[in-house]
Amino acid sequence: MQKVIIPQVADKQTDHYLTKKGYEVLMVPDPTEAAILATAPDVAGIMMFVAPFPNTLYDKLPNLKVLARYGVGYDSIDADYAATKGVWVTNTPGANSVSVAENAVTDIMLLAKQSFKVSTLMRSGQQRAARQIFGHELAGKTVGIVGFGHIGQAVAKMLSSFGVKTLLYNRTKRPTKYGEYVDLETLLRQSDFVTLHIAATKQTEHLIGEKELKMMKSSASLINLARGSVVDEQALIKALSSHQIANAALDVFDEEPLPDDSPLFKLDNVFLTPHTGSNTVEAGENMAMGAARMIDEALSGQKPEWAVNQPQF
Structure with missing residues (x-):
């Protein structure tokens, strides 16, 4: 046996x-x-x-x-x-494509509406401050999807009902009616939300680094449910700390579990989850x-x- x-x-x-x-x-x-x-x-x-x-x-x-x-x-x-x-x-x-894609869309909405910040303030007794925070509608915004496999395709399909413009970056251009293929620089410069769903390989290590983060809008958001290695974590911490980009939602990290002393825990413009994107x-x-x-x-x-x-x- x-x-x-x-x-x-x-x-x-x-x-x-x-x-x-x-x-x-x-x-x-x-x-x-x-x-x-x-x-x-x-x-x-x-x-x-x-x-x-x-x-x-x-x-x-x-x-x-x-x-x-x-x-x-x-x-x-x-x-x-x-x-x-x-x-x-x-x-x-x-x-796990549906579960991860749903979590990606959820993260985009949380960042757009600043829901986590509003809820945290309310729970801490600061309801007046919470009411002063205004989020944004997703309609009319541009979402860039990096990686167009099963998960990226599911994200694009889900977003199709939100009235967004969807930009796609992928090595293989699979036929789709849910977005427009562009190069990575164009995607980063034009997107209000960049969501990562690309495989972790030697070629994609630190695909999003200091140079790429500088290409993004100061009002833009980064969502990573792929792998920690796809993003230069130290460069991202710097970009979030200086408000070079507005915020981020991260489910994956260089080291997992995320160490208790990670600077990410001290930032109020990042939504953190412990690699639970497929936990359904x-x-x-x-x-x-x-x-x-x-x-x-x-x-x-x-x-x-x-x-x-x-x-x-």
């Missing part, structure tokens, strides 16, 4: 799918390196959250055949190196079930439908 390690939450979300398929399912809160080694060094398949999977770990797991990401991004795993070790790496494209019941079930299916396909000798690499056997 082949052993698989999965996050505890995923077993319930999949209605014990892998157990019913005949695998020995071992559950951990989060499959970190330490948890994996302590649980089953002879594991064949692992369902991964976002904990890093170091390249030095493969030789300690001689039976490993598949790493299935519970989610879309797989930047915490070196998929090319995994292939040299004969290990499949998979993800679950589209599984529906997305969780979709990601868990998709990852479970990828484990079963790989361990039953098939090519997983959502493989992101090609192992060398």
Whole structure:
């Protein structure tokens, strides 16, 4: 019986799918390196959250055949190196697109209306001050979407009913009626809201840095539900502190969890959430079930439908 390690939450979300398929399912809160080694060094398949999977770990797991990401991004795993070790790496494209897109639109609205600031003032007993804050209508504004995969497309479709102009930046120009493709500089200079949904790769590291932030309007907002590495965090802190841009909504960071001493906590023009953009019941079930299916396909000798690499056997 082949052993698989999965996050505890995923077993319930999949209605014990892998157990019913005949695998020995071992559950951990989060499959970190330490948890994996302590649980089953002879594991064949692992369902991964976002904990890093170091390249030095493969030789300690001689039976490993598949790493299935519970989610879309797989930047915490070196998929090319995994292939040299004969290990499949998979993800679950589209599984969380609606949830993340809804959160992106929610963040845009929160920033436009300054809802978080108003609510915070009211809760602190400053209702008079709260009533003096005026937000903006979204209608007539320009929203730039950086990255036009499943999530970016869902964001554009949702925004189509708000009366906004939508600008798109993506390496591949997929046909769409929900926006206009432009280069990154044009998008940054013209957008009132810039929302990031691009994959984290070596090419996109610090895609939004000091130079790019200076291109944005002083009244503009930045929303990041992609990956922390896409933005130069120190440059963003500087831009927010000096009000070079108006505000930001951030769900992802260079270091997660965000350290308690991060300067971001001291800024009143940034809305922070702890990488919970896909935290809905529906997305969780979709990601868990998709990852479970990828484990079963790989361990039953098939090519997983959502493989992101090609192992060398």
